Amino acid sequence: MKRSYLVRALTRTRNRTSLLTRSLCSSASQPSGADVALKNVTKSNFEPALAELRHHVREADFVAVDLEMTGVTSAPWRESFEFDRSDIQYLKIKDSAEKFAVVQFGVCPFRWDPHSRSFVAHPHNFYIFPRQEIVGDGLSYEFLCQTSSLEFLAKYQFDFNACVYEGISYLSRSQEEEALRRLDSLYKDDSSNASSNFRNGVETQLISMADILFAERMKNMVSEWRAGLLREGGGGHEIQGNLNGMSQKFQTTFFHMHPALVVNGLTSRQLRLIKLITEKHFQDLAYVYVTGETSSRQPLIVYTDSTTDRESLMREVKACQRKEAETKIKAAIGFRQVIDLLSSERKLIVGHNCFLDLAHVYNKFIAPLPSTAEEFVSAFQTYFPHVIDTKVLLNLDDALLRIVGKGGTSLSKAFGLLCRPIAPSSSSTVLAGKPRVIVEVEVDDQRFPNWNSGAKHEAGYDAFMTGCVFSQACLHLGIDFSSHAAAVDLVHNEKLQKYINHLYLSWVNGDIIDLKTGKGAAESLGSTSVKRHHPKIVFSNMILLWGLPSKLRGKDIKDCFCQVFGRGSITSIYHLDETAALVQFSKAELVSDFLILKDTLGRDNDPISVLHPLSRIFESGCVRAASYETYKEICSSPVSELLFTDQAKAVGINWNTRLVEQAIGSENQDDETCEKERKINAIPICQDQGKTSPGTSVSDTQSSCHFPTDELVDSFYPSEAQMSK
């Protein structure tokens, strides 16, 4: 009876547990070794830590990574569901990576030490924060926080102050390029018409009496100073007399061998006025804004001998400013240097269920995410050619799965099962007597066997656990580290080949993506553990319903549908949230039949429509229906409203029923082409008609079209013949 509800509830809990289990275990595990703080890296110790990390990564056999984010889903319906097609799964991951911030980044290089016959791990825990270090084009950095995720982090004593106060900032590659380009255009413009721009570029007006008085006073003061300079031949003249009060604000100095007046302690408005009068009344004075020795920027009025001298001075100042801005951009790269390091060393990257992590890495440190998974993985592979996911490894290798069990593939459980020293009591487990890889931890040149960071749940520790799980898993796969004199070439090890670059696109429905091709890879792996849906999900048989009354249950919907389309016509019903559901028909034809019927019912108000079994669902008048493609369109929008119905409205979908192509009568020949494209795009089953119509290729931007309902009803009016079908 409550099957559809159950489905939803199950996916929910599964999502939550996958989030929770990661940390629950760490609190369960007893601190067995030395309780050492792991290497925390913030702004203050970033440079030395990076130098050290460079060395460790270069020597490493593999590098484990883990991220902590400010959230996972921007709306409940953005959670991963089993009825999400792989392109929708990617869109949901993309949305998550674009909206949320990474607050902690764990990097843990592992190196095989042949002498001690053990791995040496160097766990690093970077606090990062998207602080805006360079002034862009007015857009400010913004990120979303999921309240429950922050609570989760707080539960494990995440230090938010360390993150905001001391977090390392970063610039992605594309942000850096953009900033340099902006700088380029800024200074190119200025050099071409420097003087003219300078003369009339700024327009400050003297509005109030105070301004005028102040400007007059400044003018007198500056001219007096200039006169003094000329009189004394450029000596260290100080302003005297009636300007005594101001003299601490104005001091004569030298700038690039020119006498100059330092202007201190004035408001920006006053400075603007000074700039104005300097430029207006003194041909041989230049107002510049330079970085002084103390590195704080200060305004100067500089005396120049001639126009050419003045121009050359301005050029010099510009060049300086440009250099300074470039340095600033370079400095703003910050944490991305770690990513660049990992990328340039081309080491094997190990993560645990890490597709979302990789999407974050790409979005934050490389470039905005492409719109399809294929484009993303091919771009990603150029930076990180070898990635291995321990979750995939544990689930797809039958031997490993036997050890950890179905429920033990979460990181901390797997770590507990595979890597914890065997307690005497647990000698009965499968692992008893099996050899294990010894992992030693090195923090700040100190080595600890059996290291445990305590109960802290942090990216650095998670990365360490991931690496440990991976090294034990390698051993179980039969990779013998100790027999080799040097390190094992893991990247080309044949026993790992079938797992390398295979990641879970979505853990909920077990879809695996191959990073080399961007295609699903479950079949090629030939594993038995891939989840199978019962009943099988057929996307083309699905319709999307939204605007549903919140009390309507899956069973009610099913009953209504079965009354109309016959028993067995509905395979399953999946709830997206309380306002929306996907209904899977047993046959693809029923999709178009339903949409036509829905449209007719919505239009007519005669007794037959009112008494129609489906009117129980549609009685509110705000229920909308469309094919599965609309679900994708709605997911691809950057907007995230809390309820799916509001989301659909925000995306701009406000027609009543999106019909299939056949339903369009001949009377709508002169409709907007845009409208046509939308319909065609939305209906995959009408490919032949779609091809004849112009511009069927992209529909992303068309989500913006609004249609008044009346107009739509006219245009969609189906002919009688089609109705009787």
Place this chain on the structure above:
Amino acid sequence: MPFRRSLCTQAAARHRRRIQWPVKQVTKSNFSEALAEIKACILNSDYVAVSFKQTGGHSAPWHKILPIDTAETAYFKAKHAAERFQILQFAVCPFSVKASKLIAHPYNFHLFPRDELKVGMPSYSFSCQSSYLTAMAQEGFDFNACIYNGISYLSKAQESATNVQIGHLSPSSCTVHSSSVHSVADSLFTERIRSRVKNWIRACKDSNKTEDALISSLRKLISGSEVYGSRPSLNIDVCSECQIKLALETLKEFVDVVPLQLPKRGAGVQAVRAVLTSSQEDKNLLEKELQHMEQEQRERVLGFREVIDLISTSQRPVVVHNSLNDFAFIHSKFLAPLPLTMDEFRSSLHLIFPHILDVNHLMKEIGPFEKMNNMPAAISYLERRFSGSIDMDISSQDTDKVNIHGHNVLRVCHLFVKLCSILKISPEVPEDGQSHLSPSLPRHSNIFNPCSSNSTNPIEDDVRIWTGNSRTISINNLVFLWGFESGISARSLKDLLCDTHDVFSEEFDVRMLDRTCAVVVFWTPGFAECFLRIIDSGEIISTKLTGLISGGLKAAGYETYKRVCESGLRKSDLADCLDQAMDETEILSGTVKSQQEQPVIYWNNDEMINLNDL
């Protein structure tokens, strides 16, 4: 708890040199005690000042409220911000002015929208701007304290939504007005309940008599009797709102029965429970118990909203610094989702807060003043210009602590009193206790000032067009232009336009709204319309303009801009938004022709909307 506080204590120390005012800091742990305190303070004070710290303001330059915004578009922008960002710290300061002395009781509440009820409320997620967080960090804000120990809340609307979910415990809230129309099914349902309850009551009462214990318990079993506390109870399953009503209605017929609604996991009511009481006293006792339980639950659930309710019920005038922004946030977080129009917003707010005083507005009474939004600057400016300082008497218990937060609310109080003294308004409330407002203040209350640009632009790239003092221009004379070379300056754009057409022969101004879009002000009436017509029709007269248009130049009137603001500022570039809105217009044109009266906007930032004009 072993919090790692080393960083934040450092941060606090860094700011120790500032003037320290004792502001009571309130978190989850001392909330209930502070609630009682502040309640007394509010009732003993004449005004309440509020001020808060939010996680963001505007994400693109044109998202902030500009002088060209009308009341409506300003509201849309404020709404957009209020819906996305979060309040992390809320300072409340009840104060009075007695003998030109300011007596203030500042409290600073740390808020976090923690989901205490596990129902996804008050907020599933919120946006943060890193610049705002960094600025808060510079003031020494303790994010750990906020997230770990912040007080949660529920808005009025959320509360009524959850009430169904938690279930109304107290029977007093189960007021059911009998519905006249009953279907056959309904009558059957009621009849069944009636007979079942009758049998059950009989079974319960009979059990006192000398009946076989076995039979009595069997009877109870059959009738489905359970025990609620020490009293017998009976559960009646319901599956719709209507059935709940019917069940409650039917149960009213039984004098000894107290009905309860049992919440379902998630939402709704699963069953109605009838509890049998032994006498009238017993019934009263049970009802009191239930009321008490509900009150406790209320406090736990409502959290900080209780403070807002206190301010509202006290009817004290609320003093804020930027009323439109502040009350958009307050409305959206603590009252209900923001309505679609400014008018609805005003009337909805007026019911809750009848008197709102905006210091920004009072400041404008004195004269044009550049940095209105920077309060310390405003205070020092006023102190310099107008003699006579204000005595501040701050009462707080824990003065030994270093309190770095919530000082702004004291600045608001201070500024308010100062402004009152300059404007010769007596802020002292007469002792008669009738009026909550000093007689001269109503004139200044409930005015929303939409224009508050808090830009502190550096001196270089600041080309503004501020013409005259309060020169006003109808929005009909504004044209939005985009599709030109990105990053062009207003001056260059003006030069570019200058001799392209006759409409540019008279006085006009150009102002950049962001790097993609500019607004052109035609000071000659009718020229804007004319220009739009030319762009639309494509009958180009000059080649220069043709060049611009073929280069992608587009233009739209104020209506389009208004629609962009209304639709929720989805994109960061205004040009993209206007493009999108234009596409929509093309589709809509012919069906919708909006013929509304055009409000006048003020080219200077002096527009006010007076709530009392409603």
